[in-house]
Amino acid sequence: MEMALLAIDHLSFRYPKQAGRALDDISLEIEEGAFLLLCGASGSGKSTLVRHLKRELTPFGRVRGEVRYDGRALRELDARVAAAEIGFVLQKPQNQTVTDKVWHELAFGLESLGLSTPVIRRRVAEMASFFGIQEWFDRDVSTLSGGQLQMLNLASVMVMQPRVLILDEPTAQLDPIAAADFLETVRRINRTLAVTVVLTEHRLEEVFPMADRVAVMDGGRLLCCDTPRRVAEAFASGGAEHALFAGFPAAARIYAGAGGTGECPLTVREGSRWLQRHCPVPAVQGTEAGVPSKTQADGKAIPAVRMWDVWFRYDKKGRDVLRGASMKVYGGQIACLLGGNGVGKSTVLETIAGLHRPHRGTLELLGEKSTAYGGAEQYRGVVAMLPQDPQLLFVKDTVREDLAEADDGERLADVVREMELEALLERHPYDLSGGEQQKAAFAKLLLRGPRVILLDEPTKGLDAPFKQAFAAVLRRLAGQGTAILMATHDVEFAASFADRCLLFFNGTVVSEDAPVPFFAGNNFYTSAANRIARRVFPDAVTCEEVVQRCRSSETPCG
Known part of the structure; x- marks a missing residue:
């Protein structure tokens, strides 16, 4: 019988100070050239498991069992082999880049291996051509969009010519078009280069049919592992x-x-x-x-947020990011701002939150000009924002301490229960999965009691069951008169739960409507x-x- 390239043998893992196991007796074999999709709820152990496949990223804690690569224990693998043959792409593209130029990012890993200059040049040129990045080969990494940055990370891993490519929710921060392009590139790598792919993902629409096998995890255990169609039929017939x-x-x-x-x-x-x-x-x-x-609010109502002809640029000599942006968001309304990576959606939220001052136009909050609040610090109790990186809100060593820092002493228990954080209170926020960090950060935001809530990609990393619970929380807040504006790439979530959808393009809102007329008939920005x-x-x-x-x-x- 042919030996598996990766073999996980009765692997169990427990994080420090945690009673329960993050991984519970996982056994799995992955053949060379296979495409394995690993899916499951937030906190089910997916990220913990794939990090055990990359020795340098293995989390600290108590481990039982073993991972073998090509018949050898992973812990005993030669450092050069481990670095070159097992590639890993992280969820946050900005966390993986280490140089300032695109070409240097491609060459960096090869330089670290000590390869000769002619070999480095040949490999970099080949990989740039394969990924079609010649046009931005000389650009600064800081100028790339989210989709370009994640594609660069993938190319930087592939230039090392790995046998295994591991990706941990790589499309979490990408718009639907960029995500589809990225996943198609991964599929092409698997099919044409015979590279073994192990991928964790919550957005299953595109990637599910690509996989050879789908492994479903729940509570640190492996529920099943089979072909995509058999897994889907099993859930559809007996577990829908x-x-x-x-x-x-x-x-x-x-x-x-x-x-x-x-x-x-x-x-x-x-x-x-x-x-x-x-x-x-x-x-x-x-x-x-x-x-x-779902219709617009009564024309007599005062918008909770009103932007009118707002212009903003980060640099006085740079291009305008906001170009006459105008919108209204009413209390009791969930509005979703959609658009590609880099079009300015985050800038809109940051401007409303008081982090940027427009050089032209009007911004009003609760019927008052934003200048009446005296700056971002005076927005407390009026506006609260969940940034794209939830780690920016964490300042303490445990989730409990972080929430207590924002609590008025009365609502903590209710918010913890509503956001399903009971089992995470003693964990360090940075040890949580991406979805769990989103939950904890949003809970901290809720404790502020804002009247206007701004959310930047709040559903990334969240599993489908918790998205339903999250939507119920948003609906409850809207029912209490809170205005909610979220920038999102999650078309399915917006179609199901938004009151208004706005398409942002070229620095302004170009289309706005209720979900049905907004999405019906679109080719890409639809469900x-x-x-x-x-x-x-x-x-x-x-x-x-x-x-x-x-x-x-x-x-x-x-």
Whole structure:
């Protein structure tokens, strides 16, 4: 029998001062050239497991069991072999770059291995051509967009010619188009170079069908590991009510929800074909089909946030990032700001939060000009912002201490329970997974009791079950009159839970509407459910809406 390239043998792991195991008796073999997708809820152990596959990133704690690479114990592997043959791409692209220029970033690892200059030049040129980055080869790393930066990180790993490529939620900070491009590049690396890929991800729509095998984790244990279709069919037939199934591809969820039979579809193309065969009914438009219409607030209401013709640039001689940006967000409303990486969404939030002063235009908060509040510190109790990097909010050694620092002494227990943080209170915030850090940071923000909440990519790293709980928290806050503005790449979340959606492009808002008219008919900035159903139910933008239409049609979907 052929030996697995990576073998995990009864691996258990416990973080310091933690009673429960982060990994509980994991055994898994990964063949050379395989593409393994590792999925599961936030805190299920995915990131902890993949970090045990890269010796230099193994977390500190109590370990039992063993990881073997090519038949050898990973801990005994030669340092040069470990560095060159096992590549790792982190979730945050900015945490992996070490030089100032793109070309130097590509060459850095090879220089560290002591390779000759001709070999370095040849490898760098080859990899730049493979990734199509010649046009920004001489640029400063600091000028790259999030998608370009993550692609550079991938290229910098691949120039080392690894046998194994490990990626820990690599698309978490990318917009839908950049994420699709990145994942397609990973697929091409696996198919054309026979590089073994191990990837953790919450956004399963694109990557699920790419994998050879899907491993599902829950509570530090391995629930199952099989082909993508078999895993989807197992959840669809016997476990569709399992919370994890909410994160599966839209085609599989629509199939399960509509009581489908036959082979479970995984892709948009398969889902569209299945739906057209089983629900060939005329399209029904508008709210008559049961799609709720979420409208703008009463014109007489005072906006909680009002931007009018706002211009801003970071450098006096630089280009304007905000170019006449105008928008209104009302109390009791969840507004989602969408757009590509680097278009200025974060700058909008930071400007509203008082971190930047526009050089032109008007900004009002709760009916008052922002200057009336005297600066960012005076916004306390009015505006609170969750930044894209939640670690910026952590100042203490444990989650409990961090929350207590923001608590008024009365609401801590309620917020901890609502954000599902009970098991994390004694952990250091930096030891948490990306999704757990998002939860803890948002809890700290809630304790401030703001009337305007600004969220920068708040759902990145969150599993599908907690997204539902997170949405319920946002809806409760909106019901109490809080205004919520979130910049997001999570189209599915915006389609399901937003009241208003705004598309930001070229420094300003170019389109604004309720979710159904906003997303219906778009090619890229729309949900997978809408792509699947557009030939049958063109104005359905969520899986739930498609299933509802299919079940209510005269033709059964089974």
